[in-house]
Amino acid sequence: MGVGRGFETHEVGNQPPPLSPYDAYATDLPLREALRANGGAWAEDRVAKLGPLVGGEMMELGRLANENPPKLQTFDRYGHRIDQVEFHPAYHRLMQNAVAHGVVNFGWKHANTPGAHVARAALMYLHNQADQGTSCPLTMSYACIPSLQQAPTLASSWLPRVLSDAYDAAHAPAWEKTGNTIGMGMTEKQGGSDVRSNATRATALGDGLYELVGHKWFFSAPMCDAFLVLAQAEAGLSCFLLPRFAPDGTRNGIRLQRLKDKLGDRSNASSEVEFDHALAWRVGDEGRGIATILQMVALTRQDCLIGSASLMRQALVQALHHARHRLAFGRRLVEQPLMRNVLADLALESEAATALALRVARAIDAGPRDARAAAFARLATALGKYWVCKRAPGFVNEAQECLGGAGYVEESGLPRLYRQAPLNSIWEGSGNIQCLDVLRVLQREPECAREYFAELEAVRGADDRLDAEAIRLRACLQADPANAEAQARALTERLVLALQAATLWRHGEAHVAAAFCRARLARESGLAYGTLPVDSPIPILLERALQ
Structure with a gap:
């Protein structure tokens, strides 16, 4: 080997450039549209500030925090019991960023302005793409407020600190x-x-x-x-x-x-x-413990929905970025018809999940002021938590496959998303619990069903397939309840798909809404991703997905 040539055996080529840093908000048209459609446009500047952080510094912090997990310190070096948990500095930096940008407090500090909790949902949606573990304490700190308000003396002492802009990791009272x-x-x-x-x-x-x-x-x-x-x-x-x-x-x-x-x-x-x-x-x-803490659980379940939608978004971003730069058989992956179908199908699923997450956030936001919105939220939260969380694992796996073997390697970030994806379907009530909750709400709170069908009625005439499904669903709810529990998953799935379709028609892009109705309601696509009809608006879906 000649002097100075070292051990080079080949040139590295045909690899996508690093995605990060990028702006996770500016590149996400479905999120921007959903934020505006659900009353959060006034807070867009605040939400937008988190986008470059999430797509930049926070992605690296998330990697470090997950590669260096917390350690239990039961005793100190002298044998004193201390019961502490030691975290990598990256974890604390992630928490600091999130708290400072309002992931915990924005909805409560601006609670008198409609759309505040929608904006807060968008902030959580962004943060969760960089790291999911920190979302656990962030979610609970956000969601505890209604429960703590049941104890006014405690609330007056604790809430100013819970709603602070400062994150304080000190082991102190x-x-x-x-x-x-x-x-x-x-x-x-x-x-x-x-x-x-x-x-x-x-x-x-x-x-x-x-x-x-x-x-x-x-x-x-x-x-x-x-x-x-x-x-x-x-x-x-x-x-x-x-x-x-x-x-x-x-x-x-x-x-x-x-x-x-x-x-x-x-x-x-x-x-x-x-x-x-x-x-x-x-x-x-x-x-009254269950009734008291369920006020917290209702909000943490909302964040399960938001969290799974954001996991799907980040997996889609990784798949699209790879496909736009990787060549195979003489063409970029994103130019190849079958891969385009897969990516477009993933984009369709992700957009529907995002639209539903922020629609639920709008209902929760309006609930304290509007009994009808509160009734809708009680049903829609359970529907969304069940379905979007259930869809996330398969979605992330399909995104991994878009990268081939590279998607199975930790450096891609997708394995972490894949391991994370099942959590939200288990946490705060597994799938069966959500479906039983749907049945309970439908049977005991008729106003919830009325508000659900009002949501479908608001877009009647937009799509014959959705109109027909609304008629069938009304009939299902009037059927003999003897087998209702055994069929609860089937009913929940149909209810949430119709709701996603209505949400897309009401606030989304018409081509996307029609494609969703065709693929998910009329079942013109198969069970696997990448089976959209060939005349679906694939170019539109791909263009909207990552700008």
Whole structure:
């Protein structure tokens, strides 16, 4: 080998350039349209500021935080029990960015302005594309507000810190910090989703303070400053605010047993804990714990929907970027008919998921001011949480396949998305729980069904296939309920597909809405992605997907 030639054996070619840095908001037309259509246009400048961060610095921070997962420190070097979790600096930087940009507080700080929670949904949608683990404490801190408001004295003390623009990672009593985060502990070993079987006991000490003895099988984000938990009090299952430090400033009786070794969500700590006479304040009335904490769960379920839609978006972005630059058999991948069909089908699915996520956010935003919007939100949240979260794993896998073997390699980022994708369909109530909730709402709250069909009626005449499906769905709801539970998934799927179609017609692009009705309602496409009819508006879908 000649001098200076080293060990070079080939030139690297036919590889896409790095995607990052890019602007995750400016390149996302479906998100921009959905934000404007659902009343968030006034906050667009605020949302847009997060786009370059997400597509730049935060992508690298997300990689670092997931490659360096949290570590449990049960004891210090001297043998003192400390029950702390150590995080990589990238995790804290991600949290700092998110809190400063309003992922937690924007909707509440501007609650009197319609569309505030829509804008906040867009912020969460963007953040989650860079890192998903931090979305857990961010979601719970955002969603705890309605539950904490059931205890006005606690709310007056805690909410200013929870809604702060500052993220404070110090291991110190919450009241000594500039900002607080809130976690959650509901499920126990013997019950899972059946929280009424919880065995943790709460003994009243007076003045709203209780002592908790028991455990939690999933205790989300144990580094938070306080947690909303369920425990059995004298009057039944009740909700409590459990601080990491006791009211006197000493370490509370929360014993971290281990961190969960999870499939995905690696940057976040999820734990098992025992409560050793831990002190907590009651939130809401005794015996009303489920009703109290469900106000939080309704919002965390919304974020499951938003999170899965954003995972799909990021997987689509990666697939499109690769296909636009990679050559195979003399043409770019994006120019090849079969690959174009796959990518367009993914784009169609992603756009429908994004549109539905922000439509649900608009209903939740308007709910406190409008009983009809609140009724729609109760049904639509369960529909969207079930379906979009269920679609995400297969979607991400199809995006991986667009990259071939490169999509199976960690450096592409897609394996992390793939491991993350199943989480939202399990967290905050698995698929069956959502479908049973749909049945419960339809059977017990007729106003929810009325508002659902009003949403379809608003676009009647736009598409014969959607109109026909609306008629069939009305008939389904009037059928004999004997087999309703066994058919709950089938019904939920049909309801949400019709709702996605109506949302696209009402606020989207007509060619996209028509393609969705044809592919998903009329079933003119197959079960796999990439089976759209050949005369579908594939160029439009691809152009809209990544600008």
